[in-house]
Amino acid sequence: MDNISEKIFKEIKKKHLEPKPRWQFLLKDSLLWLGFGVLVVIGSLAFSVVVFMLADNDWDLYLYVDRSFWNLLLVNLPYIWLVCLGLFWLLSSYNFRHTEGGYRYRSWIIFSGSVAASFALGAVFFYAGLGQKVDDILARSIPQYCDLTFPERHLWQQPNKGLLLGQIIEMKNSDSFVLRDSDNVSWPVQRASQSLDLPPLRPGLRLKIRGNKQADRFIVQRVRILQRACQRMMMEEECPQGACHEVMTLPN
Amino acid sequence: MRINNDYLRQKTDEELATLSLREEDFYLCLMQRYEAKLKRYIHRISQSNEQDAEDILQDVFLKAYLNLNNFDPSLKFSSWIYRITHNEVISAFRRQKARPQADNLSDNDELLSRLASDLDLNKEIHWKEKTGEIKRVLSRLDGKYREVLVLKFLEDKNYTEISDILKKPMGTVATLISRAKKKFKEEAQKLNLDF
Numbered sequence: 001m002d003n004i005s006e007k008i009f010k011e012i013k014k015k016h017l018e019p020k021p022r023w024q025f026l027l028k029d030s031l032l033w034l035g036f037g038v039l040v041v042i043g044s045l046a047f048s049v050v051v052f053m054l055a056d057n058d059w060d061l062y063l064y065v066d067r068s069f070w071n072l073l074l075v076n077l078p079y080i081w082l083v084c085l086g087l088f089w090l091l092s093s094y095n096f097r098h099t100e101g102g103y104r105y106r107s108w109i110i111f112s113g114s115v116a117a118s119f120a121l122g123a124v125f126f127y128a129g130l131g132q133k134v135d136d137i138l139a140r141s142i143p144q145y146c147d148l149t150f151p152e153r154h155l156w157q158q159p160n161k162g163l164l165l166g167q168i169i170e171m172k173n174s175d176s177f178v179l180r181d182s183d184n185v186s187w188p189v190q191r192a193s194q195s196l197d198l199p200p201l202r203p204g205l206r207l208k209i210r211g212n213k214q215a216d217r218f219i220v221q222r223v224r225i226l227q228r229a230c231q232r233m234m235m236e237e238e239c240p241q242g243a244c245h246e247v248m249t250l251p252n
Numbered sequence: 253m254r255i256n257n258d259y260l261r262q263k264t265d266e267e268l269a270t271l272s273l274r275e276e277d278f279y280l281c282l283m284q285r286y287e288a289k290l291k292r293y294i295h296r297i298s299q300s301n302e303q304d305a306e307d308i309l310q311d312v313f314l315k316a317y318l319n320l321n322n323f324d325p326s327l328k329f330s331s332w333i334y335r336i337t338h339n340e341v342i343s344a345f346r347r348q349k350a351r352p353q354a355d356n357l358s359d360n361d362e363l364l365s366r367l368a369s370d371l372d373l374n375k376e377i378h379w380k381e382k383t384g385e386i387k388r389v390l391s392r393l394d395g396k397y398r399e400v401l402v403l404k405f406l407e408d409k410n411y412t413e414i415s416d417i418l419k420k421p422m423g424t425v426a427t428l429i430s431r432a433k434k435k436f437k438e439e440a441q442k443l444n445l446d447f
Contacts, residue, residue, distance in 0.1 A: 003284075003287060004283070004287055004291075004306060004309050004310055004313065005280060005283035005284045005287050005313070006280070007310070008283060008310055008313040008314060008317075009276070009279070009280040009283065011314070012276055012279070012314075012317060013276065017314075017317065017318065019272075019273060019317060019318055019319070019320040019321050020318055020319060020321060020322075021321060022321040022322075024321075025319075025321055025322040100324060101324075103415075103419035103420060103421065104415065104421055104422070105421055106421045106423055106424065
């Protein structure tokens, strides 16, 4: 009676069995590595969007509204992106674990490596402006995106509390300009002092400004150009049918 | 093709694996080198009967042959084929669990007697002296603990090999072995056995 080795050997001969070609295994391994790379890149993009949002956040806004710092922080954290980031870290770690030799590393080392890779690449993406680009694209293509990532948009429509969000419709001189807010009200805006640094301003630029509302003008103490598409789109919502565009292009 | 036996004896497993890709006769030699070892390993970790163990081994040899091009030469061939065996045992175990469980008490007895006779491979002297007690304790251990103890002490594999077979990091293997020893002692105490 044949032993198992003989039996299998005869079966191999009889059925003309052959080892699967090497390229199949190389392809599978390459796909795993490609998947890992793609997940790290997507995770890095998510990280760059998180950094972009945190950098654009107004951390001292609580000084102007009746809310605590922690309350505003908890409300404004980009949860959806943090969840995505965590998910991509987990997926890329899982993917790496299944590459050839991936099992040799402990899970926490793989996970830390994935986090470190997305931090490093994400920082590069952030400085290259990709975080803002991704945020812009999603804001314009997914209707609910801004509701999820910019929940406190109406905090900026409080001129009585010194918060104003609007678009420059006219530059008077280097110290003053006219700003149309999201309620379609025009505000003459004046620089508080010569020592206040202003970014280069021009008509059409959308800003969020902080200062004091006075009888006939708004004295500005801090100016930031709107970076996020969600904030810029807020102006568009308030000025339907291209009304804002008309204002923006009004002759001096 | 007729291959000289002396020539074959001089070849390492890894060399034979490479040669098997060109000529299947070399694979017969590889299978013969591993048939007894793997069958014993299957019995030790799975508590399967003779027929089941043979079925698993056939699957192992076929799978190994079909996947020969996936053998990573940075590994030992022995680690690679033990890994395939480990995976096949798990697959067979899952299939069996899906079917009604047969009373395998007699299989257990068979396994235990085989284990006892195999224990002379063990290098730890107190294990040699107490085969009967060891088999009782081993059979009570969770599968993952039993398997690392079998690989370490009965199959005489080092940490790197166990890591490659189980596809777990070496640190995890060390932790598993340490926990398995602890569990072994706990189970021995429950049975009022002194190790």
